[in-house]
Amino acid sequence: MTPDEEMIRDTARRFAQAELAPGAAERDRTHRFPAGELRALAGLGMLGVTVPEEWGGVGASYLALTMAVEALAEADASVAVVMSTHNSLACMPICQHGTEAQKERFLRPLVAGEKLGAVAITEPQAGSNAADVRTRAARRGSGYVLNGAKQFITAGGYADLVVLLASTDPSLGPNGLTCFIVPTDTPGFAVGRVEEKLGIRSSGTAQLLLTDMELGEEHVLGTPGKGYKILLAALAKSRLGIAAQAVGIAQAALDAAVAYAKERRSFGQPIIDHQAVGFRLASMATEVEAARQLTYHAASLCDQGRPFHKESSMAKLFASEMVERVCSQALQTFGGYGYLADFPMERLYRDARICQIYEGTSDVQRMVISRALATA
Numbered sequence: 001m002t003p004d005e006e007m008i009r010d011t012a013r014r015f016a017q018a019e020l021a022p023g024a025a026e027r028d029r030t031h032r033f034p035a036g037e038l039r040a041l042a043g044l045g046m047l048g049v050t051v052p053e054e055w056g057g058v059g060a061s062y063l064a065l066t067m068a069v070e071a072l073a074e075a076d077a078s079v080a081v082v083m084s085t086h087n088s089l090a091c092m093p094i095c096q097h098g099t100e101a102q103k104e105r106f107l108r109p110l111v112a113g114e115k116l117g118a119v120a121i122t123e124p125q126a127g128s129n130a131a132d133v134r135t136r137a138a139r140r141g142s143g144y145v146l147n148g149a150k151q152f153i154t155a156g157g158y159a160d161l162v163v164l165l166a167s168t169d170p171s172l173g174p175n176g177l178t179c180f181i182v183p184t185d186t187p188g189f190a191v192g193r194v195e196e197k198l199g200i201r202s203s204g205t206a207q208l209l210l211t212d213m214e215l216g217e218e219h220v221l222g223t224p225g226k227g228y229k230i231l232l233a234a235l236a237k238s239r240l241g242i243a244a245q246a247v248g249i250a251q252a253a254l255d256a257a258v259a260y261a262k263e264r265r266s267f268g269q270p271i272i273d274h275q276a277v278g279f280r281l282a283s284m285a286t287e288v289e290a291a292r293q294l295t296y297h298a299a300s301l302c303d304q305g306r307p308f309h310k311e312s313s314m315a316k317l318f319a320s321e322m323v324e325r326v327c328s329q330a331l332q333t334f335g336g337y338g339y340l341a342d343f344p345m346e347r348l349y350r351d352a353r354i355c356q357i358y359e360g361t362s363d364v365q366r367m368v369i370s371r372a373l374a375t376a
C-alpha cells in the first residue's frame with residue numbers, strides 16, 4: 001500500500017466516522033438520500049478517485065477506491081454503494097470510452113460533485129442475463145429515440161446522468177447493444193417507483209422510464225454495438241466495490257459485537273470470556289480478514305493491469321456471503337438487543353443481504369469463475 005493509498009483510506013475513514021456514522025440510522029429510518037453527504041465527499045476527491053487529474057480526479061488506484069468504499073460502508077452502506085457506483089460505473093466508462101467533448105461536458109461535473117452518476121443495465125426481464133436488454137434506441141435522423149424501462153437503479157431517483165445500455169440493433173443481440181450518456185433532464189426521461197427495500201434504504205433505488213426520449217449522436221458512449229462489453233468490463237471493476245462494501249459492513253458488525261461482548265456480563269463474567277462467544281468472534285474476525293485480503297488482492301491485480309476478472313468475482317462472491325454470516329453471528333452475540341431497531345446490528349444485518357444480489361448475483365459470480373477455470 002502506498003502513502004497516497006493510505007491517505008485516501010484514512011480520509012474516507014475519518015469522514016465516515018465523523019460525518020456519516022452519526023446520521024446513518026436516521027437516514028435508514030427516513031430513507032433520506034444522502035445528497036449533502038455526497039457533495040461533501042466530492043470535496044475530498046471521493047467522486048473521482050480513479051479518474052486522472054487532468055479531468056479533476058485524484059488519479060488513484062482501484063485499491064485506494066476499494067479501501068475508501070470499505071471505510072464508508074463501515075458507517076453507512078447506502079452512501080458507500082452510491083459512491084462506488086458513481087465512480088466505477090458512471091465516471092470510469094466515460095473516462096475510458098468518452099470523447100474529449102464528452103469528458104469535458106459529462107465527466108468533469110461528475111468528478112466535481114456538481115452532478116451525480118448512475119448506471120442502468122438491468123431491466124424488469126434482464127437481470128443476470130444482462131444481454132437480454134430490450135430498451136430500444138432506434139435511429140431517428142442523426143440521433144436516436146429511446147423507449148424502455150430500467151430496474152433497480154442505484155441512485156436512480158436522484159442521479160443527473162445515467163450511463164445506460166440500449167439496443168441499437170436487436171438483430172445483433174448483445175453485439176447490437178450500445179451505451180448512452182443520458183442527462184436525466186432529457187424530455188422523455190422519468191423516474192418510476194423509488195423502491196421500498198429491506199436494506200440500504202437511503203440509496204435511492206429506482207425504476208427509470210424512457211418514453212420517446214430523443215438523444216443526439218454525441219450521447220453515444222464508445223462504439224455503437226460495443227456497449228455490452230464496455231459495461232461487462234466496468235462491472236468486473238465495480239464488483240471490487242461491492243466486495244469492499246461487504247467487508248466494511250462486516251467489520252462494523254464485528255467491532256460492535258466485540259465491544260458488546262466485552263461489556264455484557266452473564267454468569268458472572270463478560271460474555272467474551274465464555275468460550276462459545278470468544279470462539280465465535282474469532283471465526284468472524286478471520287472471515288472478515290480473508291474477504292478483505294481477497295478483495296485487496298483482486299484490486300491490486302487490476303491496478304497492475306493483470307487479469308483480475310476471476311479474482312474480482314471470487315472477492316465479491318466470498319465477501320458478500322461472508323457478510324451475511326458475520327452479521328448473523330454478530331446479531332446473535334447481542335441476543336435480543338440485536339433484533340431491535342434501536343441497536344446498529346439490525347440495520348447492518350439488513351444492509352448486508354443485498355451484496356449477494358446486485359452487480360451480479362452469487363450465481364453469476366460462480367458462472368464467471370467457473371468459465372475462467374474452464375478456459376484456463
Ligand SMILES: CC(C)(COP(=O)(O)OP(=O)(O)OC[C@H]1O[C@@H](n2cnc3c(N)ncnc32)[C@H](O)[C@@H]1OP(=O)(O)O)[C@@H](O)C(=O)NCCC(=O)NCCSC(=O)CCS(=O)O
Nearest residue numbers: 120121122128130131152153154229232233236359360364
Ligand atoms: C452472465 C454474464 C457474466 C455473462 O454473460 P454472457 O455469457 O452474455 O457474456 P460473455 O459471452 O461471457 O461475454 C460477452 C462478450 O463480452 C466480453 N466480456 C465478458 N466479460 C468481459 C469483461 N469483464 N471485460 C471485457 N469484456 C468482457 C466477452 O469476451 C465477449 O466478447 P466476444 O463476444 O467473445 O467478443 C453477464 O451477463 C453478467 O455479468 N451478468 C450480471 C449482470 C449484472 O451484474 N447486472 C447488474 C448491473 S448494474 C445495474 O444495472 C443497476 C444496478 S446498480 O448497481 O445501480
